[in-house]
Amino acid sequence: MITELLRGACDFTAGRSDGRVEIHVPEYHGWKLVERRAARPLESLIYGAGLLDNLHADLGSFFEDREWHAQMGIPYRRAYLLHGLPGNGKSSLVSALAGAFGLNVCVLNLATPVLGDDRLTALLGELPRRALLLLEDIDAVFLGREPRTPDVKLSFNGLLNALDGVAAGEGGRVTFMTTNDLDGLDAALIRPGRADLHLLTDNATRAQVAGMLRRFWPGRTAAHADELAARLPESEVSMARLQEYLLERRADGVGVRRN
Known part of the structure; x- marks a missing residue:
């Protein structure tokens, strides 16, 4: 009973206590906290064409719809693809949204040589509670379905299965993928269900x-x-x-x- 009480208290308060966002990176089959930074106010970000408001509303709606997903038999997870030229705030957007919703960020580099299919599945199964998953620069991993370099140990099918396969889970995971080269990505990776909403962060209007x-x-x-x-x-x-x-x-x- 005490264990369950403490777990509930942790779930309720994690990421909300002091207005800071925790940044986690992989460590073996788990995650390591590497930084706690002040949450950036959303109003400090400047994007075009209502991008920020639309994304904030979509994410907020997702968090309120757990029971609806269960009733409809739809897996309860959400994924976003941020694409566009570098230097236009893709990673900043994810960090600021995490702060706005009292969440933390788990950053995963898919191109690291020590990341294979089994380790990716294990890492996604051990995400800290109340954390967004950020997969940065996914265009640097695969060209179409083939690894860009021999150092990439992750398979394309292994990535797809980890994102939305049978073992992907339905616990409300939110994934953000970023890319500077949308055309270099295979359509299977960015279809609905794996990347539900595509958002362009372009050069300054x-x-x-x-x-x-x-x-x-x-x-x-x-x-x-x-x-x-x-x-x-x-x-x-x-x-x-x-x-x-x-x-x-x-x-x-x-x-x-x-x-």
Whole structure:
């Protein structure tokens, strides 16, 4: 009885106690805590076309629908594919969402030479409670269905079975996959059920540029930020490059306006 009481208390409070997100990485067949970082506020992120609001709403709806999934006989798990050019906030988005929902993040590199089919299945079966699974840069693992390098020990079928096979479980696992090369992925890997929702994180639109300018200089009017943003070509500069430029000049607002 005491064990069950403590387990329930842990499930209820994990990831919520101090506003920080725990980052876990694989260690043998389990997971090791490597960092506890402050949860990034969602309002600090700037994405285009309602991406953040739509994803937040979809994830929130999933967490509320456990009983509905059971009644419908639909496996209770959800997977997202974030694709687009590098430097546009795919990993930042996952970390911020984890903080918003009081969750932690388990980061798994599928290309590591020590990761085979059996170990992947074991790791996914031992995910810490209240944790999102983040599979970064999955395009670096397979080209189509073939390993990109001889160091990849994981098989394509082993990955598919771990994601949604008989042993994948239905305990509410949420998986995020990121890729910089959507065209290089086999259709079987990103079909519904394995990647339920595809979301594009592209280079900065002018609206995103204007939003970033107003975050750095809150006193600027929307019209002034829009006027400066109009000087940049649409979707040509990554959000990371834009942020780097503004960080270097955060004390030189006049220079930013001039250049």
